[in-house]
Amino acid sequence: MTLSTLILGIAIAALILTALMYFTTDRIKNILLSYLQNFVGALFIFSGWVKAIDPLGTAYKMEQYFAEFESTFSHTWFSFIAPVFPWLTNYVTAFSVIMIVFEIVLGVMLLIGAMRKLTSWAFLILVLFFTFLTGFTFLTGYVPEGVNFFQFGQWGPYVETNMKVTDCGCFGDFLKLEPRVSFLKDVFLLIPGILFVITWKHEHQLFSNTGRNVITLATIALTTLYCFSNFSWDLPHTDFRPFRETVNIAEQKNLEEEAAGNVKIEAYEMTNKASGEVVKLPFDQYMKEFKKYPKEEWELKQIKSEPEIVATKLSEFEVSDVAGNEVTEEILTEPGYSFMVVAYRLYGEEGKTTRVVNDSIFVNDSIPSADTMIVLKRFDRIETRQESISSYSWDTGYSKKWTDIINPILKEGAEKGMKVYAITAYSDSERILDFQKSIGAEYPIYLADDILLKTIIRSNPGLVLMKDGTIIKKWHYKKLPTFSTIEQKYMQ
Numbered sequence: 001m002t003l004s005t006l007i008l009g010i011a012i013a014a015l016i017l018t019a020l021m022y023f024t025t026d027r028i029k030n031i032l033l034s035y036l037q038n039f040v041g042a043l044f045i046f047s048g049w050v051k052a053i054d055p056l057g058t059a060y061k062m063e064q065y066f067a068e069f070e071s072t073f074s075h076t077w078f079s080f081i082a083p084v085f086p087w088l089t090n091y092v093t094a095f096s097v098i099m100i101v102f103e104i105v106l107g108v109m110l111l112i113g114a115m116r117k118l119t120s121w122a123f124l125i126l127v128l129f130f131t132f133l134t135g136f137t138f139l140t141g142y143v144p145e146g147v148n149f150f151q152f153g154q155w156g157p158y159v160e161t162n163m164k165v166t167d168c169g170c171f172g173d174f175l176k177l178e179p180r181v182s183f184l185k186d187v188f189l190l191i192p193g194i195l196f197v198i199t200w201k202h203e204h205q206l207f208s209n210t211g212r213n214v215i216t217l218a219t220i221a222l223t224t225l226y227c228f229s230n231f232s233w234d235l236p237h238t239d240f241r242p243f244r245e246t247v248n249i250a251e252q253k254n255l256e257e258e259a260a261g262n263v264k265i266e267a268y269e270m271t272n273k274a275s276g277e278v279v280k281l282p283f284d285q286y287m288k289e290f291k292k293y294p295k296e297e298w299e300l301k302q303i304k305s306e307p308e309i310v311a312t313k314l315s316e317f318e319v320s321d322v323a324g325n326e327v328t329e330e331i332l333t334e335p336g337y338s339f340m341v342v343a344y345r346l347y348g349e350e351g352k353t354t355r356v357v358n359d360s361i362f363v364n365d366s367i368p369s370a371d372t373m374i375v376l377k378r379f380d381r382i383e384t385r386q387e388s389i390s391s392y393s394w395d396t397g398y399s400k401k402w403t404d405i406i407n408p409i410l411k412e413g414a415e416k417g418m419k420v421y422a423i424t425a426y427s428d429s430e431r432i433l434d435f436q437k438s439i440g441a442e443y444p445i446y447l448a449d450d451i452l453l454k455t456i457i458r459s460n461p462g463l464v465l466m467k468d469g470t471i472i473k474k475w476h477y478k479k480l481p482t483f484s485t486i487e488q489k490y491m492q
Contacts, residue, residue: 014039044107050174059096061169113205114212120196131186138179173240242312250332250469259307322429341422344453348394412483425450
């Protein structure tokens with residue numbers, strides 16, 4: 001689905017709803033205003049709902065924003081703001097749920113006309129907030145590497161790869177929008193936002209005041225429970241991400257890489273560094289005239305064809321062991337069934353401790369022999385010294401998820417001849433081995449990018465059943481069945 005088809009569908013639904021209200025009730029005071037209420041209300045309900053399916057996805061997106069804001073403000077006059085963002089990251093999941101619930105409830109309140117003045121102002125403020133986020137994301141495309149966002153004089157031409165946050169997450173993983181499109185969408189929504197604030201007295205109201213309050217409170221309660229059910233108690237009931245069940249990671253990864261390799265350069269766009277003049281030439285013509293555009297004077301940009309298959313996180317599936325050896329191929333070509341435990345973060349604290357180390361001291365003895373001198377090394381004494389080493393204190397509650405829930409399943413699987421392993425975010429090998437020892441893991445723990453792991457499964461830890469590189473089933477650790485149930489139901 002594209003944004004255009006989505007907007008068209010919501011526009012038609014809003015038109016039908018407005019027509020029903022017009023012909024069956026006397027609630028409409030201004031038909032255009034009521035249509036905007038229904039259109040924007042339905043849009044907010046839908047965009048909130050696809051995020052409510054996967055609240056952790058929105059939380060992870062907010063983490064990216066917070067990290068970028070911290071980096072942006074750190075080296076400016078506003079550096080005192082920077083420490084706020086790491087603190088906010090500690091509560092990012094709560095913020096995610098609050099934002100999602102607020103968006104859905106606001107959409108419902110617009111539809112029924114609840115608390116019209118408050119709702120109108122709340123809508124405008126929320127759209128302004130979204131416009132700031134999407135605008136910032138889009139404008140970072142003009143900020144070259146090594147240049148701070150606020151160094152406006154050093155901005156250059158728009159380059160998509162300059163952006164640290166490449167998607168606003170407006171519709172979760174259901175629909176990915178280019179930052180420019182997201183920004184323009186929010187700018188457009190400012191129009192009804194301002195209109196609502198000015199004309200709120202003419203907005204329609206459905207049901208009685210008590211009825212509207214009951215609907216609003218019920219929406220808050222039910223939406224909050226729905227959000228928590230999709231990450232705290234279980235996995236999202238609908239998976240919009242590329243690592244869905246039935247997907248063969250190896251095959252799809254190869255297809256995406258092949259499509260990327262078949263992309264062709266269709267044209268070149270040159271920007272004069274001094275005058276800003278832009279020249280765009282087809283590939284063949286540029287190859288004939290490239291000497292007219294020396295790199296010292298012109299900024300060169302390739303315009304490529306779109307790949308037949310759009311690249312996803314599947315293309316970035318790369319895994320290594322603690323020694324740095326690549327094991328991706330080994331995992332994806334493993335025959336038969338295998339268990340993959342995914343944990344994007346291992347919870348614990350690192351400290352320093354000292355230990356006493358004994359060093360043996362040797363001395364050389366010279367013994368004359370004929371015309372030569374024989375040198376012998378002789379033990380002399382033992383000296384002690386103190387050495388600082390890393391120590392780890394693992395979160396007890398988190399460790400129990402492994403020892404009490406994950407390990408028993410993996411042990412039974414290994415006894416049946418299955419390959420079992422875990423993957424966590426890149427970290428020091430010493431730290432990984434210490435965690436492995438602390439939970440009594442007899443299986444290897446591999447390493448991968450944390451964002452990749454967050455995309456695979458919304459549980460930490462989470463269990464993935466695979467067969468010949470294909471994802472068969474995924475489980476939240478709180479919903480993990482017994483091995484016998486897994487074997488009977490999914491391994492036939």
